[in-house]
Amino acid sequence: MTDLADLTVTGAAAGLRAGEFSSVDLLEAVHRRAAMTEANLHAYLSIDRDGAARAAVGADSAFKSNTDLGLLQGIPVALKDNMVTRGLETTCSSKILAGYLPPYDGTAVSRLREGGAVIFGKTNLDEFAMGSSTENSAYGPSRNPWDPERVPGGSSGGSAAAVAAGSALVGFGSDTGGSIRQPAALCGIVGMKPTYGLVSRYGLIAFASSLDQIGPLTRTVEDSVAALEVVGGYDPADSTSYPGDVPDYRAGLESGVAGLRVGVVSELNGEGIDPEVQAGVDQCIAGLEQAGASIVELSLPSIEYALSAYYLIAPAECSANLARFDGVRYGLRRRGETVEEMMSTTRADGFGPEVIRRILLGTYALSAGYYDAFYGQAQRVRTLIIQDFQAAYEQADVLVSPTSPTTAFQLGDRTQDPLSMYLSDVCTIPSNMSGDPAISVPIGLDGAGLPIGFQVMAPALGEPLMFRVAAEVERQAGFEARATHATSEVVT
Amino acid sequence: MAYYYHCRLMPVDIDIGKVARLARLALSEDELNRYRQQCEVVLEHAARVQALPTDGVTGTSHPLPRTNAFRDDIVTECLDREEVLAQAPERDGDYFLVPRILDEQ
Numbered sequence: 172m173t174d175l176a177d178l179t180v181t182g183a184a185a186g187l188r189a190g191e192f193s194s195v196d197l198l199e200a201v202h203r204r205a206a207m208t209e210a211n212l213h214a215y216l217s218i219d220r221d222g223a224a225r226a227a228v229g230a231d232s233a234f235k236s237n238t239d240l241g242l243l244q245g246i247p248v249a250l251k252d253n254m255v256t257r258g259l260e261t262t263c264s265s266k267i268l269a270g271y272l273p274p275y276d277g278t279a280v281s282r283l284r285e286g287g288a289v290i291f292g293k294t295n296l297d298e299f300a301m302g303s304s305t306e307n308s309a310y311g312p313s314r315n316p317w318d319p320e321r322v323p324g325g326s327s328g329g330s331a332a333a334v335a336a337g338s339a340l341v342g343f344g345s346d347t348g349g350s351i352r353q354p355a356a357l358c359g360i361v362g363m364k365p366t367y368g369l370v371s372r373y374g375l376i377a378f379a380s381s382l383d384q385i386g387p388l389t390r391t392v393e394d395s396v397a398a399l400e401v402v403g404g405y406d407p408a409d410s411t412s413y414p415g416d417v418p419d420y421r422a423g424l425e426s427g428v429a430g431l432r433v434g435v436v437s438e439l440n441g442e443g444i445d446p447e448v449q450a451g452v453d454q455c456i457a458g459l460e461q462a463g464a465s466i467v468e469l470s471l472p473s474i475e476y477a478l479s480a481y482y483l484i485a486p487a488e489c490s491a492n493l494a495r496f497d498g499v500r501y502g503l504r505r506r507g508e509t510v511e512e513m514m515s516t517t518r519a520d521g522f523g524p525e526v527i528r529r530i531l532l533g534t535y536a537l538s539a540g541y542y543d544a545f546y547g548q549a550q551r552v553r554t555l556i557i558q559d560f561q562a563a564y565e566q567a568d569v570l571v572s573p574t575s576p577t578t579a580f581q582l583g584d585r586t587q588d589p590l591s592m593y594l595s596d597v598c599t600i601p602s603n604m605s606g607d608p609a610i611s612v613p614i615g616l617d618g619a620g621l622p623i624g625f626q627v628m629a630p631a632l633g634e635p636l637m638f639r640v641a642a643e644v645e646r647q648a649g650f651e652a653r654a655t656h657a658t659s660e661v662v663t
Numbered sequence: 664m665a666y667y668y669h670c671r672l673m674p675v676d677i678d679i680g681k682v683a684r685l686a687r688l689a690l691s692e693d694e695l696n697r698y699r700q701q702c703e704v705v706l707e708h709a710a711r712v713q714a715l716p717t718d719g720v721t722g723t724s725h726p727l728p729r730t731n732a733f734r735d736d737i738v739t740e741c742l743d744r745e746e747v748l749a750q751a752p753e754r755d756g757d758y759f760l761v762p763r764i765l766d767e768q
Contacts, residue, residue, distance in 0.1 A: 550722030606726020
């Protein structure tokens with residue numbers, strides 16, 4: 172019999188409804204798996220033993236009384252530790268928030284609770300979601316279940332590692348420049364960033380507000396749909412929430428790609444991409460063509476500048492957002508004779524090096540005399556990127572590329588060179604700049620046995636089309652492999 | 664993408680001490696030097712955005728066009744005062760306590 176911890180959300184939801192096992196059984200299987208894998212992977216910062224047990228019992232009694240709250244009812248869920256959870260420690264992997272017990276639940280979290288989900292624990296991330304490897308955590312790095320000497324990607328690396336290893340059936344993360352899709356690619360699972368505004372950011376500790384978006388990490392495309400159905404939709408508590416009706420994500424899941432136009436973006440394929448990754452992606456594109464899609468080569472010239480613009484816009488917004496961590500209302504406080512001294516020593520001690528670097532970059536880019544040349548120009552470049560996407564979507568229904576230029580890299584490989592780390596996100600950043608949805612689907616392994624991710628991008632609110640193509644990619648790739656090294660000897 | 668490593672358009676000279684003061688970060692001289700060098704490398708590459716002609720282009724601050732979001736002026740649930748204040752590093756009754764801001768006259 173399959174270990175319950177290896178089920179998909181869709182499979183577990185069916186089993187729960189058929190009475191084959193209970194939510195308590197499912198939770199126990201996930202606890203057993205976490206006990207085997209955590210010493211190696213460090214996917215979690217905290218596990219909510221009591222809260223999860225209560226939620227599982229609650230879900231089971233709801234099933235008994237024929238109350239169906241949706242597909243996540245009774246399912247163990249991992250939450251990135253930048254999603255605030257009432258009374259449950261939320262640190263953003265930062266010393267500055269050690270011990271912080273939020274006085275409220277974020278909207279995505281409330282919707283999960285209302286949908287009967289079992290919140291299992293809070294997962295590790297790069298501090299304040301700034302990074303691409305989960306090495307920038309004040310509480311130590313997470314590791315990749317496919318090879319614990321390699322990074323799981325980031326910043327949602329803990330959620331990605333947990334879902335890949337079976338210590339959660341579904342995870343949630345946030346994606347500001349690729350922080351859901353890149354770790355999903357590196358861990359061999361599905362990760363999706365919804366259209367900006369589709370999932371409320373209320374209760375997501377802000378990094379770069381115009382780019383941040385919550386989304387699911389799952390084992391299948393169908394699970395991704397199920398997770399988005401629970402957390403998405405208008406929320407008056409987020410003034411940037413999309414006020415219209417959400418699209419029917421399931422509409423095209425079984426429709427295939429015949430007659431669709433698939434655009435291959437020349438700037439995101441080929442040069443700079445690892446040849447094995449590109450070969451896997453090319454094979455997938457050929458498969459889509461065989462399934463009846465027409466392949467269109469196209470160019471988005473301004474996205475060559477997306478990474479540069481991103482590294483002005485994201486730090487600028489971060490420097491403003493992180494001003495709230497000042498030692499007054501929550502978190503760490505260091506002593507100081509004056510308020511300014513208290514704040515300055517608190518912040519210098521509480522933030523790690525990558526966060527300090529980005530605050531400095533952003534403060535500089537916003538400061539008098541440099542504002543227009545840096546931040547102002549980056550915003551204009553962002554307009555050009557959006558226009559390029561709009562033009563591309565005249566010629567193609569979806570766009571495709573690798574998710575990450577490489578497969579998982581070794582721990583420590585890129586920590587000394589911030590710029591080389593930033594390049595990890597070159598294929599994912601453009602969709603954050605445009606606010607459009609994008610998904611990463613695992614398509615196979617490279618020669619070293621590490622997963623390769625394939626990215627499908629769609630225009631704003633084009634999730635049904637994106638899921639439709641992603642489902643076809645998934646069917647063709649037939650990627651069934653599971654991470655097997657998660658429980659090997661502890662590496663040091 | 665090797666391109667990113669070799670393209671240096673505008674040398675950047677950061678007054679890192681001033682930037683750190685603006686950002687309320689008490690850093691040592693060594694730290695300031697290290698961060699200055701790292702930020703300059705990143706900014707030199709970020710400065711590539713200046714190579715794109717953008718005359719007449721309006722900047723985008725947000726991906727979706729939205730104006731202010733209003734709601735009816737009705738009383739709704741708010742955070743529990745005690746739960747909020749319980750997170751304060753220092754408090755005095757119902758107040759957050761901070762070092763003196765204004766000098767006594």
